[in-house]
Amino acid sequence: MAEILVVGSVGYDSITTPSGHKDNLLGGSANYFSLAASKYSKVNVVGVVGDDYKKKDIELLTSRNVCVSGLQTLEGETFRWTGKYENDMNEAITLDTQLNVFQHFNPQIPDQYKNSGYVFLANIDPVLQMQVLGQVEKPKLVGVDTMNFWIESKLDDLKKVLSKVDVLLINEGEARELTGLWNGIGAAKVLSEMGPRAIVIKRGEYGFVLYMDGQYFILPAFPVEKVIDPTGAGDTFAGGFFGYLSKVDGDFEMAHLKQACVHGCILASYTVQDFGVNPLIDLSWKDLEARQSEYSQVISYR
């Protein structure tokens, strides 16, 4: 079992979906990722919060096998995102983004994090992602996420990052934007030529596409009859994916990556069932195993 380093956003979200509205939910990619990944291995978080960040939200992580030594507190307010979903739960509509202290984020990797075997660079400025890569010591596997904002504003920096990492986890819409290809199957191949040996395209309710070494692994999401809030599903997926890989800590091969995707998929199916990180907090291994067995039925025909 190896440790996982995640560098990403930490903040509060206000979210409206067809199921309702919630203000000031604990959010940010690093929170979703950590709560998922820490079910498997120790997680080391690097991020930044303002002095308004609640103590209980820090304690939520520390009580769950997550080290927060790398969480800087700066004077000012914490990052806040306001968004909504209309019918299409695969597409978030941003209403307001207040970067606050996040605009001064300068990721510093604490010494004790530097030999984390697994590194996930969540969706932040690719220039910062590259700075992180300069500070870690030969991780076994590095994964990266990104978003349309960076594809449009810092494509060259993003391409440098892609040339240095092992796995790209990306939404289907962003895969389209980055490759110019609508078809996720064709896009995965082109993305792989940009550097990452493995590509995971996240398709929301349609599941995921994993592509590596000319092979595809594709499955739908676990069927959820009523999606309440899809925020964080992609980061939860990444958490389950890296969690599983770090726990097994085996070779970089398709069989492990397939399992990792299934773990990510199962965890993400909980995230969408309620607002914010709530569904992840008290999720047990027993729950996860039961759902994995149900999932296996849903996709099996022999």
Next chain:
Amino acid sequence: MAEILVVGSVGYDSITTPSGHKDNLLGGSANYFSLAASKYSKVNVVGVVGDDYKKKDIELLTSRNVCVSGLQTLEGETFRWTGKYENDMNEAITLDTQLNVFQHFNPQIPDQYKNSGYVFLANIDPVLQMQVLGQVEKPKLVGVDTMNFWIESKLDDLKKVLSKVDVLLINEGEARELTGLWNGIGAAKVLSEMGPRAIVIKRGEYGFVLYMDGQYFILPAFPVEKVIDPTGAGDTFAGGFFGYLSKVDGDFEMAHLKQACVHGCILASYTVQDFGVNPLIDLSWKDLEARQSEYSQVISYR
């Protein structure tokens, strides 16, 4: 092995996709369905063509285990559809529809077709679908397809048909329109309450959802790197689905329906690889078996 009756459109299509443009392609739901289903069982077609319909297009069916005694020829022109696809291959944009003789279609089921064990009512006026149901003798399984036009213009008639059939095969967009639910998982359940014991939601490149007796079976499409023309993929799916079921001719149970969906899915993956019905014509069992084995790899993780 039982015979299959299909009632649907027969016509010529002019199609533009990002890969090119083709005029006067053989098309129509009954043609796609028959070419797929006849790989498994004898297919009986009921449809209507004009006196411009080409002899070779009839011969294509008769050379392939399809009976065309139910194909009426009326004075006038054959049904023609002109459409295009832009980026999203899941959505056809209709540019022109010339119903021609199709607007006088009054399906008459020849006596020798009346005890076909399997009946597929492709996307036609629900009033005509009901007329067909009045003419057949206790088929073992009846399936139906429909489209937004009938949902908007003849909802009451469509609901009557739904209350009489065993399986509804429908596009995801149309499932949304019929239920008011965006989520295909929730929609399947609601559709089943309208009558059909089994619901198959066709999701294009994202595959399908089968729902029956409270159970889901969900898989992605076979990965095709370059989709040339998705026209007819849904009818091909239905052809593979009914073809398999009629060949096995077993009980109406989940295990058979799961296999039927996989067969539909594999056949449809060929249809999208070229314009029109071409990819189905010379497709061999050997091809199908090889692709089914490849598909099994794509979706397996144990």
